[in-house]
Amino acid sequence: MHNFDFTKPSTIAEAVKALSAEGAQALSGGQTLIPTMKQRLAAPVTLVSLTGIAEMQGVCMGEGGLHIGAATPHAVVARDAAAHYPALAALAGGIGDPAVRNRGTIGGSIANNDPAACYPSAVLGSGATVVTNRRKIAADDYFQGMFTTALEEGEIVTSVVFPIPEKAAYVKFNQPASRFALTGVFVAKFKDGVRVAVTGASNDGVFRWAEAEAALSADFSAKAIAGLTVDADGMISDLHGTAAYRANLVKVLTGRAVTAAR
Amino acid sequence: MTKVTMTVNGKAVSAEAEGRTLLVNYLREGLGLTGTHVGCDTSQCGACVVHVNGKAVKSCTVFAADLEGAEVRTIEGMANADGSLSVIQQAFQDHHGLQCGFCTPGMVMSSAALLAENPKPSEAEVRHYLEGNICRCTGYHNIIKAVLAASGQDVPAVAAE
Numbered sequence: 001m002h003n004f005d006f007t008k009p010s011t012i013a014e015a016v017k018a019l020s021a022e023g024a025q026a027l028s029g030g031q032t033l034i035p036t037m038k039q040r041l042a043a044p045v046t047l048v049s050l051t052g053i054a055e056m057q058g059v060c061m062g063e064g065g066l067h068i069g070a071a072t073p074h075a076v077v078a079r080d081a082a083a084h085y086p087a088l089a090a091l092a093g094g095i096g097d098p099a100v101r102n103r104g105t106i107g108g109s110i111a112n113n114d115p116a117a118c119y120p121s122a123v124l125g126s127g128a129t130v131v132t133n134r135r136k137i138a139a140d141d142y143f144q145g146m147f148t149t150a151l152e153e154g155e156i157v158t159s160v161v162f163p164i165p166e167k168a169a170y171v172k173f174n175q176p177a178s179r180f181a182l183t184g185v186f187v188a189k190f191k192d193g194v195r196v197a198v199t200g201a202s203n204d205g206v207f208r209w210a211e212a213e214a215a216l217s218a219d220f221s222a223k224a225i226a227g228l229t230v231d232a233d234g235m236i237s238d239l240h241g242t243a244a245y246r247a248n249l250v251k252v253l254t255g256r257a258v259t260a261a262r
Numbered sequence: 263m264t265k266v267t268m269t270v271n272g273k274a275v276s277a278e279a280e281g282r283t284l285l286v287n288y289l290r291e292g293l294g295l296t297g298t299h300v301g302c303d304t305s306q307c308g309a310c311v312v313h314v315n316g317k318a319v320k321s322c323t324v325f326a327a328d329l330e331g332a333e334v335r336t337i338e339g340m341a342n343a344d345g346s347l348s349v350i351q352q353a354f355q356d357h358h359g360l361q362c363g364f365c366t367p368g369m370v371m372s373s374a375a376l377l378a379e380n381p382k383p384s385e386a387e388v389r390h391y392l393e394g395n396i397c398r399c400t401g402y403h404n405i406i407k408a409v410l411a412a413s414g415q416d417v418p419a420v421a422a423e
């Protein structure tokens with residue numbers, strides 16, 4: 001790994017200032033960035049740790065729903081969101097393994113926007129708002145294709161605000177070696193309609209399955225989507241599963257998520 | 263290079279670290295605590311698990327500089343004060359929970375973290391919790407037995423499926 005300068009600010013303002021320097025990059029839990037740096041796919045000049053910023057930590061109810069600080073580890077979300085948003089807590093508790101969950105954070109996960117990551121489906125499926133040091137971004141505008149987001153140079157995610165649905169569930173089909181989602185589906189039923197977000201399946205990263213949303217908004221049951229099919233065009237194909245296999249998984253897992261929703 | 267100070271196994275310690283010095287290198291090379299092993303260096307095997315502020319963490323996937331002031335516990339800090347094996351370590355010995363022993367430091371640290379959170383886990387909970395700890399000798403059934411024994415529960419005849 002190439003060497004770098006390390007800094008650990010204690011406020012968002014200081015972090016933003018440090019990140020304005022040439023070659024500076026944010027470090028949150030490091031569960032993606034450190035392996036990437038070991039492979040020399042990233043070589044920041046300065047790393048700005050976000051783990052010492054109190055205002056970016058924790059889970060609490062507030063205006064618009066459940067507020068989660070961007071530097072909150074997955075294990076803390078799994079524990080502290082359980083009473084407010086059980087489907088989200090369960091998703092966080094199923095990421096990787098316990099040691100990954102003790103370091104990895106929601107902000108790092110959605111900034112990275114890995115096409116097989118779990119959190120992007122919850123953020124998009126809940127219609128959450130991504131809050132940055134500059135603005136508030138609706139989930140529908142935030143995710144822009146695999147490893148691509150609306151974040152600009154020097155902009156950091158500070159928190160995510162989740163509206164709480166009447167019922168929701170996330171069902172993940174594990175890629176057995178990495179434990180990322182081979183395909184994962186997040187279904188959320190709100191008073192005014194259902195949202196279905198799919199991760200792990202598409203070459204474009206997380207996406208909403210509009211036909212299923214329409215069918216489930218009319219009838220929230222697994223049989224409501226029985227007649228639908230998912231086009232395999234644009235789905236990921238690799239040694240773990242073909243595009244057609246993933247397209248089929250999207251439908252199967254959506255049905256399971258609807259049945260599991262509570 | 264800067265000095266990074268932490269508490270490791272109850273003792274205040276200080277060693278030089280670059281920005282890129284991983285916790286595992288700080289422990290092994292800086293402090294000579296070579297009980298923590300590097301199995302993969304790609305964040306996947308769990309051989310390097312230690313406790314940071316009471317939580318299981320992969321020491322190959324965290325920078326020492328990010329842990330200024332932290333409380334760290336490694337396998338060297340697991341034995342009882344008189345040097346005898348702790349309950350978990352003894353259970354690994356009694357139930358043949360190790361073969362070559364390479365994964366064992368991480369297995370013991372992850373198991374200790376599990377039992378601190380959940381003192382009487384079911385067999386399924388033990389298997390789920392240890393998902394991130396890989397044993398190249400594949401001695402999983404005996405590891406599960408050791409953890410259940412350490413929790414004071416009856417050790418079932420775990421089927422070698």
Ligand SMILES: Cc1cc2nc3c(=O)[nH]c(=O)nc-3n(C[C@H](O)[C@H](O)[C@H](O)COP(=O)(O)OP(=O)(O)OC[C@H]3O[C@@H](n4cnc5c(N)ncnc54)[C@H](O)[C@@H]3O)c2cc1C
Nearest residue numbers: 028029030031032033096104105107108109111117118157
């Ligand atoms: C063995 C293993 C298994 C895993 N399994 C899963 C899984 O099943 N599902 C899953 O979803 N993930 C999984 N992950 C990934 C894990 O969830 C990571 O924690 C997560 O993707 C990145 O979060 P982080 O806090 O570690 O970010 P980091 O690695 O610190 O950063 C990732 C990227 O985001 C940027 N960044 C970080 N924070 C911010 C911020 N607040 N604002 C802007 N940019 C920021 C960084 O500059 C970097 O580019 C796994 C990881 C490992 C090692």
Ligand code: FES
Nearest residue numbers: 301302307308322
């Ligand atoms: S050496 Fe750290 S996870 Fe394998």
Ligand code: FES
Nearest residue numbers: 361363397398399
């Ligand atoms: S005992 Fe050999 S790797 Fe586990």
